[in-house]
């Protein structure tokens with residue numbers, strides 16, 4: 001049986017790094033952000049619902065107007081939940097289908113900043129939270145995303161569930177604080193998660 005690992009954590013916590021390491025260890029990983037973007041730009045129902053919510057300009061010349069969607073989404077946690085309610089049911093459907101194509105693998109994983117908020121916990125066997133201190137996340141993001149200001153990053157952090165609430169829902173926490181080695185934690189995870 002395939003064990004489905006859900007990797008979550010706030011923006012800048014290091015989910016992508018953990019997802020990358022799992023891939024190197026041979027685990028197929030579904031990157032929800034990439035797939036959500038693909039589905040958002042191709043699914044007619046999502047397109048229609050976003051247009052009803054934000055107007056025609058949300059798809060300027062057929063292409064998603066990212067600054068407009070981001071300005072709405074990250075200005076209020078309620079807005080994030082409205083947009084996620086439009087996009088993520090389809091992503092979940094797509095993920096379930098992807099899992100069925102990877103049944104032969106002992107482990108599969110999904111990486112999503114909003115795994116819990118978007119209702120994916122019942123689609124995975126184990127929820128893994130990647131944790132990093134807030135100030136370190138800010139420092140990493142200011143270094144990674146030259147286009148984002150500190151205020152924009154803080155707005156994004158606020159649009160996501162906070163770490164203490166996430167921790168309560170998590171079965172396993174990976175500490176990615178630039179001090180604790182990550183690979184041994186992943187090995188412990190995989191040893192404890194195989195059913």
Ligand SMILES: CC(C)(COP(=O)(O)OP(=O)(O)OC[C@H]1O[C@@H](n2cnc3c(N)ncnc32)[C@H](O)[C@@H]1O)[C@@H](O)C(=O)NCCC(=O)NCCS
Nearest residue numbers: 011032033036037066069070073080084112113114156159
């Ligand atoms: C909102 C958009 C246009 C912003 O684009 P932009 O290039 O400025 O940022 P980018 O895509 O690099 O996102 C950076 C980070 O923001 C956070 N984030 C993105 N979308 C969301 C969301 N819907 N809810 C909460 N946080 C989000 C994530 O931590 C993400 O890694 C873009 O992220 C998007 O199309 N989001 C919809 C897809 C989605 O829901 N992805 C995140 C969930 S897995």
Ligand SMILES: Nc1ncnc2c1ncn2[C@@H]1O[C@H](COP(=O)(O)OP(=O)(O)OP(=O)(O)O)[C@@H](O)[C@H]1O
Nearest residue numbers: 009010011012013014015016017113140144176178
């Ligand atoms: N252990 C680490 N050591 C050094 N740099 C790290 C470490 N973990 C993450 N980083 C760096 O911090 C930045 C943020 O990490 P990453 O992109 O994995 O975060 P994320 O949780 O996936 O964020 P997002 O929600 O935006 O996708 C990246 O530039 C990454 O290379």
